[in-house]
Amino acid sequence: MSYQLKRYFSFLLLFLIVAVCHAQSTLDSLKNELIENTTRDTLRIKTLISTSAELTYTHPKSGLSYADEALVISQETNWKKGEALALRQKGNLYYVQADNLRALDHFQKALRLSVDLGDDELSSTLNSNIGHIHADLKEYDKALERYNAFLTFAEESNNIPNQIRGLSNIAIVYNDLENYEEGLPYLEKALKLAEQEDNDFFQAAIINNLALGYKGLKEYQKSLEYYHEAKGIAESIGNKYILTSALNSIGKVNILLGDYDAAEKAGKEALSLSQETGTIEWQADSWEVLSKVYEHQKNSVDALDAYKKHISYRDSVLNEEKKAELARKEMQFEMEKQQTAAAQEIEHQQLVKNGYLTGAILLAILGIAGYFFYKRRRDEIEKKKISDFKAKVAETELKALRSQMNPHFIFNSLNSISDLITKNDTENANEYLIKFSKLTRSILENSEKKWISVQEDQELMELYMQIESLRLKNKLSYTFQVDDDIVVEDTLIPPLILQPFIENSIWHGLAKKPEGGHINITMKKGDGLIHCVVEDNGVGRSKTLPIQDGKSSMGVKITRNRLEIINTLEETKGKIDLLDIEGGFRVEMMIPFELQF
Amino acid sequence: MLKAIIIDDEQHCIDRLQLLLGNHSETIQVLGSYSSVEVGKKEIDRLKPDVVFLDIQLNEDTGFDLLSQFERIDFEVIFTTAFDNYAIQAFKFSALDYLLKPIAEDDLEQAVKKLIKQTGLRDTSQRIETLFHNFKREIGHSKKLAIPTMEGLVMVDVDKIIRLQSDVNYTHIFIATNTKITTSKTLKFFEEILDPQQFFRTHKSHLVNLKYVVSYIKGKGGYVVLSNGSKLEVAVRRKDLLLQKLKTI
Structure with a gap:
């Protein structure tokens, strides 16, 4: 019984494919079109699929190459619908060849594409086809689910033929479950629609199934009537397959009704037809009917012969069925295996994914933490560097001030004033004092500044040298030369940066020379630097070295520090050179050339 | 006597x-x-x-x-x-x-x-x-500047000074009320006494009240445009410091 149902599915399946594609084209004209028109476009894809569809039932293996080509062109031209259609056709071909596994695989791929495309009609046909596979695997729940989905869409889109297919397929599942009462209303509804549509093939198939249903319900008379009706339609449309099936069934029902003549007639007619078409399953049925008829006629020789033939054919059918059953089991096993493998793969991937995720999060946390630690450490180092530098700046500023306002200078000046007063030289004492206070005030004011103009600095240094000159009883003379390309009002230098060297020259070079001496200060511009020279014609360093008290070198050290700070801040290359010269001492200093504007 | x-x-x-x-x-x-x-x-x-x-x-x-x-x-x-x-x-x-x-x-x-x-x-x-x-210390209190001129002393609200421009030994002071005062004090004198947070020497000849700067035009040194429409050159060496000051305002 089951193989009969299976054939029935196949009818519908064939119809589905052709209906979507070139329904009216014949195989030859399709093949011609393929030869004539070789452009790899959507038209060719459609033609290929139609050609393949035509071959589904007759030559499924050769149909495969057409579907394959359609699939390739669809992928090349990125025509998703073509791809889905080609996949469905391939699925049909595998289904017909009983390769359910591959069929299902292709249907599902096609379904995914059509869902993505939002093509509900295509999706519904695929649902129907997947339903066939479930029905074959006796997974009736799933089959019904798919068929119902197919039917719902057919109703929504008002597609009568598909409604008929849906209704019929659902009914067949119920018949297969031997739940005839549930199935009959579907068939009756389908029959009504088929009559409306005037579709003889559908009518024949549905009536055949109705007859089967009533037979199941033991309403033999009604069953017989339906079989006769099916027979009539099958004859009129020339469908020998349905005709044979109907004749055999008529024979069987007549035996049940005890009408052996009618049974014999039907059986013989079915046998000759099935022999003509070479349909083994129907031959087996026909021989069964005849064997029972002969047995009843007490024709034991013929009865035995018929029975033997029936058994032999049945066995071969059963073998086929067994093979199919085995294939089904294998497939189920295969599917389960694949499902398990897939589940395992998913689980594994999930695990790997989780692993990666955990790893990534951990790495990120570590990275962030590491960065923060690094940043904090770096900031601390940077902070320390800055604070160290600031400390150095502050310290140097203070020391610079102290070196300019050094106690030696202060008390020596005061001492000189006191000396002048005792000698009653009030005029000089007064002049000394005023200059001293002016210088002191200026030093205090300018000590806050980083830069002053060369003009202001020159005034300060001259004031300083005037004071020292007064103290040395005018034994000291000086010249101060600034090159014309240095604009004294706008050019900046650190306040009193040359003072320690002037002080050195006075104290260690000139003061020790009885006849006095001269200090020459020059400033020149070059290479983005001011070249300052303090030169004296004093006794020189060689004589002073042994009695150096360390204070003078302190002044130089402070000046070096100030210059270093400036070099760091301004990224310049200032430097100091101390040179012994013939009859005197020379200091060369390079300080960055800075303009106010 | x-x-x-x-x-x-x-x-x-x-x-x-x-x-x-x-x-x-x-x-x-x-x-x-x-x-x-x-x-x-x-x-x-x-x-x-x-x-x-x-x-x-x-x-x-x-x-x-x-x-x-x-x-x-x-x-x-x-x-x-x-x-x-x-x-x-x-x-x-x-x-x-x-x-x-x-x-x-x-x-x-x-x-x-x-x-x-x-x-x-x-x-x-x-x-x-x-x-x-000027000794009063009140919030929002603007100092007054006494500027000696040929005609006598002029008292000017410091906040109302838009800019000062040197002219040899004289200084022209441009006030928000669209008046100009000329004094024999040097620009350096004003630069020293005016609050360096408010007044900025953009150029050898220009001291500008930053409050009145409306825009800065890019260039070698660039220009500042003041609210009274005057466009003043900025010395290359003053550019960076000026931009820094403008940002903090």
């Missing part, structure tokens, strides 16, 4: 000033010297001097306490101080004269020359008022 009195709490300072003023006996006559605010006030009222040499620190009081007791000051004031940068800044702001101790002879000579020139104008009250105004 100018009548002068000296108010100082240290006798040696009085002595020295008296000694130095002796050199100017044909123009200045010292009527007396006093050492407290109380006596000083009384004697000024009695003697009505033309000029008062006033020490800032007078025991527990200050010279400002003395001045604040007068409703109208119709005498010239020359402050004497040893070292007080804050006060000196304020004097410069109010165009008041001052002498630094120990007083240098040539500084006094300059001051006396100025006195002879100025007597008769007598805008001391105004300048002292400006001084006191």
Whole structure:
């Protein structure tokens, strides 16, 4: 019984494919079109699929190459619908060849594409086809689910033929479950629609199934009537397959009704037809009917012969069925295996994914933490560097001030004033004092500044040298030369940066020379630097070295520090050179050339 | 002949000033010297001097306490101080004269020359008022600047100054009320006394109130555009510092 149902599915399946594609084209004209028109476009894809569809039932293996080509062109031209259609056709071909596994695989791929495309009609046909596979695997729940989905869409889109297919397929599942009462209303509804549509093939198939249903319900008379009706339609449309099936069934029902003549007639007619078409399953049925008829006629020789033939054919059918059953089991096993493998793969991937995720999060946390630690450490180092530098700046500023306002200078000046007063030289004492206070005030004011103009600095240094000159009883003379390309009002230098060297020259070079001496200060511009020279014609360093008290070198050290700070801040290359010269001492200093504007 | 009195709490300072003023006996006559605010006030009222040499620190009081007791000051004031940068800044702001101790002879000579020139104008009250105004420390309080001009003293709200421009030894001051004042003070003088947070030397010849900068135009040094529409060149070396200042405003 089951193989009969299976054939029935196949009818519908064939119809589905052709209906979507070139329904009216014949195989030859399709093949011609393929030869004539070789452009790899959507038209060719459609033609290929139609050609393949035509071959589904007759030559499924050769149909495969057409579907394959359609699939390739669809992928090349990125025509998703073509791809889905080609996949469905391939699925049909595998289904017909009983390769359910591959069929299902292709249907599902096609379904995914059509869902993505939002093509509900295509999706519904695929649902129907997947339903066939479930029905074959006796997974009736799933089959019904798919068929119902197919039917719902057919109703929504008002597609009568598909409604008929849906209704019929659902009914067949119920018949297969031997739940005839549930199935009959579907068939009756389908029959009504088929009559409306005037579709003889559908009518024949549905009536055949109705007859089967009533037979199941033991309403033999009604069953017989339906079989006769099916027979009539099958004859009129020339469908020998349905005709044979109907004749055999008529024979069987007549035996049940005890009408052996009618049974014999039907059986013989079915046998000759099935022999003509070479349909083994129907031959087996026909021989069964005849064997029972002969047995009843007490024709034991013929009865035995018929029975033997029936058994032999049945066995071969059963073998086929067994093979199919085995294939089904294998497939189920295969599917389960694949499902398990897939589940395992998913689980594994999930695990790997989780692993990666955990790893990534951990790495990120570590990275962030590491960065923060690094940043904090770096900031601390940077902070320390800055604070160290600031400390150095502050310290140097203070020391610079102290070196300019050094106690030696202060008390020596005061001492000189006191000396002048005792000698009653009030005029000089007064002049000394005023200059001293002016210088002191200026030093205090300018000590806050980083830069002053060369003009202001020159005034300060001259004031300083005037004071020292007064103290040395005018034994000291000086010249101060600034090159014309240095604009004294706008050019900046650190306040009193040359003072320690002037002080050195006075104290260690000139003061020790009885006849006095001269200090020459020059400033020149070059290479983005001011070249300052303090030169004296004093006794020189060689004589002073042994009695150096360390204070003078302190002044130089402070000046070096100030210059270093400036070099760091301004990224310049200032430097100091101390040179012994013939009859005197020379200091060369390079300080960055800075303009106010 | 100018009548002068000296108010100082240290006798040696009085002595020295008296000694130095002796050199100017044909123009200045010292009527007396006093050492407290109380006596000083009384004697000024009695003697009505033309000029008062006033020490800032007078025991527990200050010279400002003395001045604040007068409703109208119709005498010239020359402050004497040893070292007080804050006060000196304020004097410069109010165009008041001052002498630094120990007083240098040539500084006094300059001051006396100025006195002879100025007597008769007598805008001391105004300048002292400006001084006191500037001492007030109130939020949103704008200082006043006393600017000596050919016509006399002009008091200008510092916040109303848009910019200052040097012109050899003169300075043109552009005020928000669309007026221009020209003074014989140098731009450097104003740069030194005006708040460096508010006024920025963009160029050798320009001192700009940053409050009035509306935009900066990129260039080698670039330009600043002020709210009165003037477009001023920025010196290359001042560019970075200017942009830094503009950002912090």
